[in-house]
Amino acid sequence: MxxxxxxxxxxxxxxxxxxxxxxxxxxxxxxxxxxxxxxxxxxxxxxxxxxxxxxxxxxxxxxxxxxxxxxxxxxxxxxxxxxxxxxPVAAPPEPPALVPDLAPPAPTAVPTPGAAPPAPDPAAAERALAEAREQAEALLAEAREQAQQALDQGRADAEQLRADARNEAARVAALAAEEQAAAVAAARAQVETELEAARAEHQRALAEHQAGEEQRVQAAVAARVRDLDNASDGRRVGAEHEARRVIQAAQEEAVRIKQTAEKDVTEARVEARGITREAREQADALLREARAQADLAGVESKALSEAVRDAQHRLRELSSQITSQLQAAQKDLNDRTSLHSVQARIRAGGNEGSAVEIAEHLSKILRGAGSAEEQ
Known part of the structure; x- marks a missing residue:
C-alpha cells in the first residue's frame, strides 16, 4: 500500500x-x-x-x-x-455565491423643500453585471482547462497503448523468430545425425558386401536420404507456417489495441465538448440573470425618482397654502387689533369682545395654521 x-x-x-x-x-x-x-x-x-x-x-x-x-x-x-x-478528506468549503447579494436600501430621507432630488446610481447594477461576467469567464476558462487536460490525458494514454502494442508485437515476432530458428536448427541437427548414421551404415554395408550388394545398398541409401530431405522440408515448412500464424496473431492484437485507444480518445473528446457546452450554458444563464437584475434596478430607481418628485411638489403646494393662510391670519389679526378698527367699531355701537377673547381668537388661528403646516 x-x-x-x-x-x-x-x-x-x-x-x-x-x-x-x-x-x-x-x-x-x-x-x-x-x-x-x-x-x-x-x-x-x-x-x-x-x-x-x-x-x-x-x-x-x-x-x-x-x-x-x-x-x-x-x-x-x-x-x-x-x-x-x-x-485524507477535508470538509468541502462553502461554494462562493455566483451573484453577490445586494444590501437592502437605506431609508431615504425626505428632502427639504427646494432641495434637488438624488440622481439614480447605476454603479451597483454595473458592478453586479461585471462580477457576473468575470465569474462566467472564470467558469468557461476552468471548463476549457479541464477539457484540455482530459484530451491530453487521452492522447497520452493512446500513445502509451500504441507503444505497448508495438513492444508486444516486437516481442512476439522476436519470440517467433527464435522458435523458428530453434526448430530449423533442431531439424538440421537431426538430419545431420541421421545422415551420419546412414553414411556409417552405408560404409558398413560396403565393407560387408563388396561384391554383389553395392547397387542395392546405394539405392537404399539414396531412398533414405530422400526420406530425410522430405522430412526436413516438411518440418521447415511447418515451422514457417507456425511463425506466420504467431506474427499474424500479434498484428491482429496490435490493431485491436489501436482501435481501443482511438475509441478512448473519441470518448474523451466527447466528454470535453460536453463540459465546454455546460460551462457556456451556465455563463449565459448568469449573464441573463445579471441583465435582469440591472433592468430591475433601473426601473426601481426611476420609480423612486418619480416618488421623490411627487413628494417635493406636494411639499411646495403645502408650503404655499400654509404661507397664504398665515398671511390671511396676520392680516385678519392686524385688522381686528388695530386701534382705528376698534375705535370704528365702538363708534358704530357694535359689541366688541374683550382683550381675552381677542387673544383666544388669535391663538385658535395660530393653532389652525400650525396643524395645516404639520399636515
Whole structure:
C-alpha cells in the first residue's frame, strides 16, 4: 500500500480498463510502477501504481475526489478489484455565491423643500453585471482547462497503448523468430545425425558386401536420404507456417489495441465538448440573470425618482397654502387689533369682545395654521 496520499495502487485483469477508470476518477495521472500478478481466481492480471494530482478548491482547501463511475457490465471478465490507499478528506468549503447579494436600501430621507432630488446610481447594477461576467469567464476558462487536460490525458494514454502494442508485437515476432530458428536448427541437427548414421551404415554395408550388394545398398541409401530431405522440408515448412500464424496473431492484437485507444480518445473528446457546452450554458444563464437584475434596478430607481418628485411638489403646494393662510391670519389679526378698527367699531355701537377673547381668537388661528403646516 502506498504511503503518500496522492499514490494509488489498483489490480485487475484488464490494464486499459484500469487506466481508464483511474483517469475518470482522478483526471491527470502518472504511472509509477507496473507488474503482472496472479489474481485470487487463478487468472493473470496487472497491478498498477499511479500518482495523481491533489484536488484543490478555489479557496485553497483540499476537496474530496469525485465519486467513481459505475463499473461496466462485462460478462467474460471478472469485476476489477481496486485497492485504493486511504486519503485524507477535508470538509468541502462553502461554494462562493455566483451573484453577490445586494444590501437592502437605506431609508431615504425626505428632502427639504427646494432641495434637488438624488440622481439614480447605476454603479451597483454595473458592478453586479461585471462580477457576473468575470465569474462566467472564470467558469468557461476552468471548463476549457479541464477539457484540455482530459484530451491530453487521452492522447497520452493512446500513445502509451500504441507503444505497448508495438513492444508486444516486437516481442512476439522476436519470440517467433527464435522458435523458428530453434526448430530449423533442431531439424538440421537431426538430419545431420541421421545422415551420419546412414553414411556409417552405408560404409558398413560396403565393407560387408563388396561384391554383389553395392547397387542395392546405394539405392537404399539414396531412398533414405530422400526420406530425410522430405522430412526436413516438411518440418521447415511447418515451422514457417507456425511463425506466420504467431506474427499474424500479434498484428491482429496490435490493431485491436489501436482501435481501443482511438475509441478512448473519441470518448474523451466527447466528454470535453460536453463540459465546454455546460460551462457556456451556465455563463449565459448568469449573464441573463445579471441583465435582469440591472433592468430591475433601473426601473426601481426611476420609480423612486418619480416618488421623490411627487413628494417635493406636494411639499411646495403645502408650503404655499400654509404661507397664504398665515398671511390671511396676520392680516385678519392686524385688522381686528388695530386701534382705528376698534375705535370704528365702538363708534358704530357694535359689541366688541374683550382683550381675552381677542387673544383666544388669535391663538385658535395660530393653532389652525400650525396643524395645516404639520399636515
Amino acid at each position: 502506498a504511503s503518500e496520499p496522492s499514490v494509488v495502487t489498483v489490480t485487475g485483469p484488464d490494464r486499459s480498463a484500469l487506466l481508464t477508470d483511474l483517469t475518470l476518477r482522478f483526471g491527470h495521472i502518472e504511472l509509477v510502477s507496473e507488474r503482472e500478478i496472479v489474481l485470487p481466481g487463478g487468472g493473470r492480471g496487472h497491478e498498477l501504481t499511479v500518482r495523481h494530482r491533489p484536488f484543490t478548491s478555489e479557496l485553497g482547501g483540499v476537496v474530496p475526489p469525485p465519486p467513481p463511475p459505475a463499473p461496466l457490465q462485462a460478462a467474460p471478465e471478472p469485476p476489477t478489484q481496486l485497492h485504493v490507499a486511504p486519503e
